[in-house]
Amino acid sequence: MLTNKRLILAHFWLAFSVFGLAILLGAWQMLIRSPLHAWISNPEWYYRSLTAHGTVMGYVFPTLVAMGFGYAISETSLNQPLIGRRWAWAGFWLVLIGAVTAMVPVSLGLASVLYTFYPPMIGNPFYYIGVVLVVVGSWIWVALMSINLAAWKRANPDKPVPLAMFANVAGSYLWAWTAVGAALELLLQIIPAAIGLTSTIDAGLSRVFFSWTLHAIVYFWLIPAYIAYYTIVPRAIGGKVYSDAMARIAFILFLVVSMPIGMHHTFADPQVGAGFKFIHSAFTALVAIPTLLTVFTICASVEIAGRLRGGKGPFGWIAALPWDNPIMLAVTFSFIMLGFGGAGGLINMSYQLDATIHNTQWITGHFHLIFGGAIVIMYFAIAYDLWPHLTGRQLTNLRLMRTQLWLWFIGMIVTTFPWHWVGILGMPRRMAYYDYTNAALEPTALSVSISVVGAFILVISAILFFVVLLEGQRAPRENAGPYRFSMAVHPPVTLPAVLNGHALWVTLMVGLTITNYGFPVYELVTRSGMSVPAIYVGGER
């Protein structure tokens, strides 16, 4: 029962609009730092664009998708109108106002500090205040998801919470808690320096706070994609979820183990002890469990669909799958990219192997493959699946949708595989200018140029995505019927309480955060002489 279609559409349209702008910046960045373009002679323009691209793609776009999809899940899976509609709009406007507030100083070149902030560099305070507003807006969504679930539980005391809502609320709690790290960094350290209350900053402590946010934020981006794997894909291709319990276990494991692992981003940082780096590395390895559970469950669910469609033998079911269905294509591409990205991630999370690719282009290649590839392609699938129910108009151009998804997949592979490769060759990241005539960088020139081609394939795919949606807005009205989620093969007869609520898992999440972050943060806060003068960027030139 979708009653707040305008609210949900507003979130998706804003999300995809900012995505459309940011992808152009991304492609421009790829081009001007490649051998295909003469150097623009001003690194500040590059960093300005990079800050805008990262801020939009990292904070604004996925947050809005999670919010919009979350409201849709709440209404459809619980079959109750959204409680707190006005608050939801307030949250939307806060995100919008925050995004504009952050982007104005970035556009003016007053906050070219990159989206991960990198203290002791300090930019214009409005950049950080804008980011805080985006987060505050999204926290309204977190509260609303919790309130809506609680109301439904009161009305349905003995019923299991629908899987989609269970996962959605898990994702919202994960976001609420993981955003606290960056919020502490912004409110206690960066904003006071940006508005002139302080002039020094403990950059090491800032990096630890940011790592609290930086890794679990990826799982927050990932949760909508995982919800789509479990609750959209099997239904869309005519199958069933192999195991409802397995799905719930995967989501609660993400909630627990994606939080206390962020310090694998600080392997090269001297202010963090090697023992805690090991602890975070070991917990990062545990993320493989929910990932592999999901890969197994979804492959099994897809096999069920293949066999229901008449596929036989060990591989015959694969040929029987509905390959003309865009959702089938999207999940396949997403899994391939998740596989490669995950394999690369094993290197990043290992304390020793990380040293070989630390601060190289490998890292940027990795997170573009995981986020831009495996996750964003599922955002497209979510939009394609949900759109007819939101607009009341059919999306009929399946061919164009398939072309778009193929191009996104090809574009992402062509962009990120050479990107990883040049990282192995030692090409550093976060640099605006590369002298490809130098013997040390010359071997990377061809690979970097191939990446640029991939980037422009991605831009074409993004344009096709908008064409599909805009065509959909103009299609004749047609009732798409009620929105449904996948059914499990064996809906559980009874469900343990722990798989129907989040309290235990939130407790474990907070508990592990305290055990894994408590001492390092305490040690850094109480250690004296750690602050360095803030470096203000964007001042007089």
Add this chain to the structure above:
Amino acid sequence: MSVRGNSIFRDRWAIRCIALTAVLFVAIAFIGLVLLPLLQPNVKAAGLWDAICSAAGIARKPTNTTPVAPDFKISSVVVTPEMLDTADAQSIGRGATLAHQCAICHGPAGFSRADSPNLSGQYASAIYKQLKDFQSGARSNAIMTPFAAKLTDQDMIDVASYYAYLPRLPEDRTRQVIVAPQIVSNGAPLRNIPPCGSCHGSIDHKVGSPWLQGQPAAYIKAQLQAFARGQRNNDISQQMRNIARQMTPQEIDEAARYYSSLSQSAQLTGR
């Protein structure tokens, strides 16, 4: 379908999950904080407790041995973003009087043809730091050292504030602009040289870095060479010594010529 159990914390599954997590954490922490530090041959721990403290990231106390002192005086000035960023009129006025003694080399209005640095519109913090360093001996110069020796701290603040208050000469738009050489606009990342402009203006300005536009070529070149040879070493974090050492003589020439061609000296020499 139904849900088993009421309070999840009394649920046997919940207790098992909490216990499992606790065991997992204790085991991983034991390996990371105790076992691995002890097993690593290159970690020289005095004992178990020392190994744990080290792995936990507790900063070690500095040893009692005296650090090796450099054979030159190091700068003691800490430049902060807000240093001398507001000057009162009285200070500027006093500075104007004191600056009479500077005029013979630096010009009555803060710029001259004597190949000494042009000071009009220079950052106060940059001038103050150099005066302090001349006084302490962190930087030495046959002419400047005796001048700085007799200045009080307030004198230096006043002189710095006065020159910072003077306007920079406007750009001469009738002149053909020299295209910034690679070293100024791009640096040489593979030799760890950032673009000159990313600290000294045009791309960005960093605290403590002087404004170079219009400075005499001979002066810039002499300073870069002095940094490269280690004859000048009052750059706090060795950044200029590291950069200048990596620059080729041709790059030093290009940078010096480029900066001197901009605005100030261009007007002065009437080119």
